[in-house]
Amino acid sequence: MTVTAWPEWQTANPSGTFSDWLKGSVADDWHKVTHHAFTDAWGKGAVSDRNLKNYLIQDHRFIDRFVALLAGAVSRAPALSDRIPACQFLALLTGPENTYFERSLDTLSVSTQERTEQPDWPVTAAFKELMRVAMESNEYANMLAVLAVAEGTYLGWASRVSDMIDTRPDDFWYAEWLDLHTGPYFESVVAFLNHQLDQIGPQLSDDARTMCQSYFRKATTLEVQFFDAAWGPQL
Numbered sequence: 001m002t003v004t005a006w007p008e009w010q011t012a013n014p015s016g017t018f019s020d021w022l023k024g025s026v027a028d029d030w031h032k033v034t035h036h037a038f039t040d041a042w043g044k045g046a047v048s049d050r051n052l053k054n055y056l057i058q059d060h061r062f063i064d065r066f067v068a069l070l071a072g073a074v075s076r077a078p079a080l081s082d083r084i085p086a087c088q089f090l091a092l093l094t095g096p097e098n099t100y101f102e103r104s105l106d107t108l109s110v111s112t113q114e115r116t117e118q119p120d121w122p123v124t125a126a127f128k129e130l131m132r133v134a135m136e137s138n139e140y141a142n143m144l145a146v147l148a149v150a151e152g153t154y155l156g157w158a159s160r161v162s163d164m165i166d167t168r169p170d171d172f173w174y175a176e177w178l179d180l181h182t183g184p185y186f187e188s189v190v191a192f193l194n195h196q197l198d199q200i201g202p203q204l205s206d207d208a209r210t211m212c213q214s215y216f217r218k219a220t221t222l223e224v225q226f227f228d229a230a231w232g233p234q235l
């Protein structure tokens with residue numbers, strides 16, 4: 001796929017935003033994440049037991065780093081009004097989303113030992129590392145790129161799947177994970193992250209913009225690989 005550089009793209013798409021350009025430049029992978037077979041199985045409440053448990057164990061580790069990255073973004077946001085939405089979202093992640101994992105893993109009888117001793121999947125380790133490097137770059141645009149991919153792709157698959165199914169899955173670990181990633185509040189979080197990118201992106205230097213796009217690309221590729229791992233054969 002040929003990817004147009006931002007200045008030319010903007011000239012050709014005067015009403016297009018920076019976040020539209022970023023998403024367009026990863027369109028194939030974005031589609032793979034949001035239409036992944038794992039997500040269809042999730043909507044049907046039909047992920048096999050081992051795959052489900054391992055996804056929850058691994059994704060709980062993703063949340064840990066994600067919280068640290070979002071806190072980094074709070075520290076780099078330009079003004080209080082830009083920090084507040086991220087702070088509110090931090091409260092959701094460290095409250096209801098974290099307890100969602102704990103309640104799910106408890107109900108599925110996943111022992112503390114299993115939760116802590118299972119090695120990171122290679123993709124989990126790579127994602128954690130990407131979030132760490134984005135945070136330590138101390139560049140708001142890089143942090144936003146990773147955050148916008150993580151939340152934008154989850155809004156994409158979860159709303160697609162929720163619209164497609166006739167009945168919500170009975171098991172709370174399926175249903176509540178869809179609830180956490182759909183609806184007006186979660187849409188506002190994704191809109192906030194994209195808006196922040198739209199404000200900052202057009203003013204970046206060529207190098208900084210290339211860097212931001214590279215984080216956006218890597219994050220999207222890792223999202224595909226995360227679902228590939230979650231859907232693949234499990235130990």
Ligand SMILES: Cc1ncc(CO)c(N)n1
Binds near residue numbers: 059062154
């Ligand atoms: C891998 C991954 N990406 C995005 C999200 C959404 O927060 C998540 N929970 N896990």
